[in-house]
Amino acid sequence: MIVTDLLMPPGMEPLIAAVLLGTSLTASFVTIAFGIGGGMLLLAVMASLVPPTALIPVHGLVQFGSNFGRTLLMFRYISWRHILTFTIGSLVGVAAGGAIAFNLPPAIVQIGVGLFVIWSVFVHPPRWLREIPILTGAVSSFLTMFFGATGPFVATLSKSLALDRHRHVATHGAFMTIQHLLKTFMFGFIGFAFGPWLGFTIAMIVAGAIGTLLGRLVLNRISDQRFRLALNVILVVLALRLIISGMAAI
Template sequence: MIIPPGLDVATTVLLLGCSTLTSLLTATLGAGGGVLLLLLLALWLPPAIIIPVHGLIQLGSNGGRAALTWRHIDWRLLRAFAPGVALGVLAGALLLVTLPPAIWQLSIGLFVLYLCWGPPLPRAALGATGTFAAAALTSFASLFVGATGPLVAAFVKQTQTDR
């Protein structure tokens, strides 16, 4: 096992366990595990690496779940979502390198508060323009706050009747 500098074996094993349990939470309930993992990572990891580490964990977890459920993927929605994702990631990457760490830390905290107590997405988020905008905004935000799954899920839930 490769242990990152600054972490001991016990903390590394604990974080691996947290990753597994929060992935199970999302698989069981449909959402929430990513945000919980983000908060748990913040207890032990330096702020500058929380989002990249969280992103790699999410890639593995969501990639595995997609591989298991590929027959149920709405490819039409995915094709509509992809161009906005590309634009959001590009815009976020250009801005991310110029922000001081305190701004991303504040972004993460405000994002978690919004997920808990913020209003639902407006109905205007539906349709081709809404899909593009939702993809761009959630992809942009993911570079700063990590777990945008609940926002994407709220959007997808409004576009489909079958989960």
């Protein structure tokens, strides 16, 4: 009971905790094995189970841990080109987003996340977003303060570097580690209380680390075309559920 109290946020049921831990493992597996998609999958599931006010901060901290582990595991593959300019842009975007992030009603957050997930599935980011690192950092970091998983945005930048698969996964992980770290600092600065969620967040990060190790074993060994189709279907279904729930709350 004492261990449970330390790990579980107030009011969270054990079944929900188990689903979130399993999703964290799966999301990290998906990200390292296929290069992208895990963060969006985790966000879509968390948005259905985590209070809207805690969704983006907690998701960001979990994603920082997951991406940091991925970056350490594949550190030798990182391409350091554009890291500095992306970081500068991210600082600007996080600061701008942090100024208004807590003013959004929970229902609007749910609808916004749902629409953002659908957008990420069907729409390709514009050319300027993938070719100007400081703008990619600024725009994606601004959006991540509201909608969480901007991995598809940032992936357009790492893809434009024409890297092989291992270097792409490693470099994208480095970009996302920077972005989620800055976001976590900003949410702490503007007053979000991470304390009640800290134990469970660490448990999700550990689950994600296991997923990263498992995903690393299958990287470049499996075809991802059918998987991406299945993942997109799941994401759209979850996104529609979020939009419907948000509209009902309004």
